[in-house]
Amino acid sequence: MAVSLPPQGLSKEETLERLRAMGGNDVRWREHRAFGLVYHHSDAHTELMQDAHNLFLSANGLNPMAFKSLQRMEHDVVRIAVDLFHGNDAAVGTMSSGGTESILLAMLAYRQHARGHRKWIRRPEVVVPESAHAAFYKAGEYFDIKVVSTPLQSDYRADVDAMGSRINRNTIALVGSAPCYPYGVMDPIADIAALGRERGLPVHVDACLGGFLLPFVERLNPEERIAEIPPFDFRVPGVTSISADLHKYGYAAKGASVILYSDMAYLRHQFNLSTDWCGGIYASPTLAGTRPGGAIAAAWAALHSLGEEGYVSNARAAMETAKTYINGINAIPELEVLGNPPVTIVAYGGHGPDVGAYAVGDQLEARGWHVDRLQRPESLHMILNPGHLRVADAYLTELRDAVEYVKTHPDTAFEGSAPMYGLIAKAPLRRLVRKQVMGIMEQMHAAAGGGKNIGLPAEGAYAEGVPEEEAIAPIPPFLLKAMRVKAQLGRLFRRA
Ligand SMILES: Cc1ncc(COP(=O)(O)O)c(C=O)c1O
Structure with missing residues (x-):
């Protein structure tokens, strides 16, 4: 797709009009039809975020001497987070652009720390539960950590x-989540930290999702909560770092997270210095060079404008919302919520073989809901915010309809995207799936890509307008057919 600069600049109105038009096909998060990606507090709060962001739109945190304002704001944000997570005066940290960057930085810091303190290690290893976020694998690839x-x-x-049994002399850190993304449950942080202490290893707590929610849920009355929140932060001896995202339940503008350490002895390994560069002495605390001032200012503004009272009342509303969904889903006999999620991240799947979650997901999508799917087990995923309470009745009614439809139309398991998601979740096909996804990414970022209709192709190319010879190979139809036959036979035998 040839795109070039317009010879003359567009007017402000036309520029904005075109942007709005492009946003027109995006997921309908303002109507609470999506359960993730966007954390919306209120329209008034969003307006404040825009204003705060605008004030420091051009400011650059790369040079804290030039922008003392940003240095001060980052310091305040970090100290507030340390306070929320019960750190002492030795606890330190930085802001980053998001959860992934915070996790990358922690893994980098532990690798560098190990290089100084465990010199025998050639190939460092980090032990994580299977539910740890994909960002840890990204860190592994970037920094050569197993x-x-x-x-x-x-x-x-x-x-x-199981974590303890995988520790060896190359291990540099342990990880737990509070809570994890897939199932929304809290890892036993106290036990992981005890293991870390026993084996002399630092422990990272990934509170990217829960960091700015859990401390306020803890402040609620017991009857307002779903469950008691076990200590997950610096109160737990042995926890040496915490990542927590302001752009999730902190309700800041996108591009804001914190990475905190119990001690400067770890943080210093995150810093990068080039003292011999001809361009001058260059020091950067995080992965970025230029650090956008708008995101830092908006994060400061979110914390100060909502205050403790604002976050606690939001947590109260979030808990009511989560209870409504969890109870509503569990009341549908064919479905069940996985595990016991204590806050707002919920995954659910089919009880028996007759109602597959992916087929239900297709039916929900046909009714206008944006659906996220997990691979193991076959299930659907939601991240809830207070706004979702407004659509809970509609969602649960349509979920019941979807389940009824799938029960009475067994072929839905072999139609739409359901068989494809079922297929790609199967272990033997990992390499094929990888190839497919790589192909999609290449097309998305190729000259002909850009905003096309994308997704894993079941039977053909993903992008309209892509010449057939350039289109990525579909998942072979014989595999899809084989899977359909296998599932149909399975059903027949169950009935027999
Ligand atoms: C538990 C957890 N960790 C890390 C991340 C990564 O955060 P980000 O998308 O801001 O990079 C997420 C994102 O959802 C998450 O849920």
Whole structure:
């Protein structure tokens, strides 16, 4: 797709009009039809975020001497987070652009720390529960760290014995989530931290999702909560770092997270210095060079404008919303919520073989909901915010309809995207799936890409307008057919 600069600049109105038009096909998050990606507090709060962001739109945190304002704001944000997570005066940290960057930085810091303190290590390893976020694998690839994934307990929480059995002389850190993305459950942080202490290893708590929600849920009355929140932060001896995203339940503008350490002894390994560069002495605390001032200012503004009272009342509303969805889903006999999620991240799947979650997901999508799917087990995923309470009745009614439809139309398991998602979740096909996804990414970023209709192709190319010879190979139809036959036979035998 040839795109070039317009010879003359567009007017402000036309520029904005075109942007709005492009946004027109995006997911309908303002109507609460999506369950993730966007964390919306209120329209008034969004307006404040825009204003705060605008004030420091051009400011650059790269040079804290030039922008003392940003240095001050970052310091305030970090100290507030340290306070929320019960750190002492030794606890330190920085802001980053998001959860992934915070996790990358922690893994980098632990690798560098190990290089100084465990000099025998050639190939460092980090032990994580299987539910740890994909960002840890990204860190592994970027920084040449082996990520050792360990199985979960039946309630989807980390199995600390399994983690302990995978520690060896190359291990540089342990990881737990509070809560994890897939199942929304809290790993047993106290046990992971005890293991870390026993084996002399630092422990990272990934509170990217829960960091700015859990401390306020803890402040609610017991009857307002779903469950008691076990300590997950610096109160737990042995926890040495925490990542927590302001752009999630902190309700800041996108591009804001914190990475905190119990001690400067770790943080210093995150810093990067080039003292011999002809361009001058260059020091950067995080992965970025230029650090956007708008995101830092908006994060400061979110914390100060909502204050403790604002976050607590939001947590109260979020808990009511989560209870409504969890109870509503569990009341549908064919479905069940996975594990016991204590806050707002919920995954659910089919009870028996007759109602597949992917087929239900297709039906929800046909009714206008944006659906996220997990691979193991076959299930659907939601991240809830208070706004979702407004659509809970509609969602649960349509979910019941969707389940009824799938029950009475067994072929839905072999139609739409359901068989494809079922197929790609199967272990033997990992390499094929990888090839497919790589092909999609290449097309998306190729000259002909850009905003096309994308997704894993079941039977053909993903992008309209892409010449057939350039289109990525579809998942072979014989595999899809084989899967349909296998599922149909399975059903026949179950009936027999
Ligand atoms: C538990 C957890 N960790 C890390 C991340 C990565 O955060 P980001 O998308 O801001 O990079 C997420 C994102 O959802 C998450 O849920």
